Amino acid sequence: MISESFAHLVKGRDVLSGSAILECTRYFIVRERRMGRTDCRLLAAFQQFCLEEGITEVTAVVEMWWLPRWQQAGFEVRPLGLPTMIEDQPCIAAAIQISENSLRHVSRLAGLRGSCLVRATGTSTFTDRVPHVAA
Numbered sequence: 298m299i300s301e302s303f304a305h306l307v308k309g310r311d312v313l314s315g316s317a318i319l320e321c322t323r324y325f326i327v328r329e330r331r332m333g334r335t336d337c338r339l340l341a342a343f344q345q346f347c348l349e350e351g352i353t354e355v356t357a358v359v360e361m362w363w364l365p366r367w368q369q370a371g372f373e374v375r376p377l378g379l380p381t382m383i384e385d386q387p388c389i390a391a392a393i394q395i396s397e398n399s400l401r402h403v404s405r406l407a408g409l410r411g412s413c414l415v416r417a418t419g420t421s422t423f424t425d426r427v428p429h430v431a432a
Contacts, residue, residue, distance in 0.1 A: 299390055303358050306390035308378035313392060317353040337407035340370050344400040345414050354392050361387040371402025 299312050299320060347355060356377070367374045373394035380387040404413070 299356055299358060303390060306358060306378045306381055306388070313354065313356050313377070317351055319347065319350075319352045319355045321355050321357040334407050336366075337370060337403050338409065338413060340367075340372070341400060341403045341407050341409055342413045344372075344395060344403060345412065347395040348397065348400060349414070353395050355395060356390065356392050358383075358388055358390050361389055364389070364391060367393060370406060371399045373399065 375392050377390040380389045
């Protein structure tokens with residue numbers, strides 16, 4: 298989606314792509330829960346899922362207020378360009394590094410002591426089921 302619709306948000310480099318890079322197009326937590334354990338639990342599940350699937354980096358176009366929130370959660374985030382107004386909101390293309398350190402940090406914030414994902418047995422990996430993930 299970034300390369301097709303938002304390439305202008307990525308400055309001075311190519312749009313990130315590859316089998317270890319996932320583009321996230323949806324993430325939603327109701328406003329009242331964005332700073333609490335519900336949000337941290339979903340962010341921990343996000344990191345754990347990516348680690349288990351061999352994803353090393355996630356890209357997204359987001360409102361600017363997400364960047365400090367992700368940093369507070371222990372995520373390593375880097376802008377891919379400069380902020381741009383989209384539908385009256387300052388937005389930016391960003392990349393999130395997936396790491397065990399980030400998972401540990403956000404899991405502590407969420408009050409999790411173990412895995413936060415339950416996997417169905419006998420299912421293929423995410424990258425096997427979604428052919429556009431691999432570049």
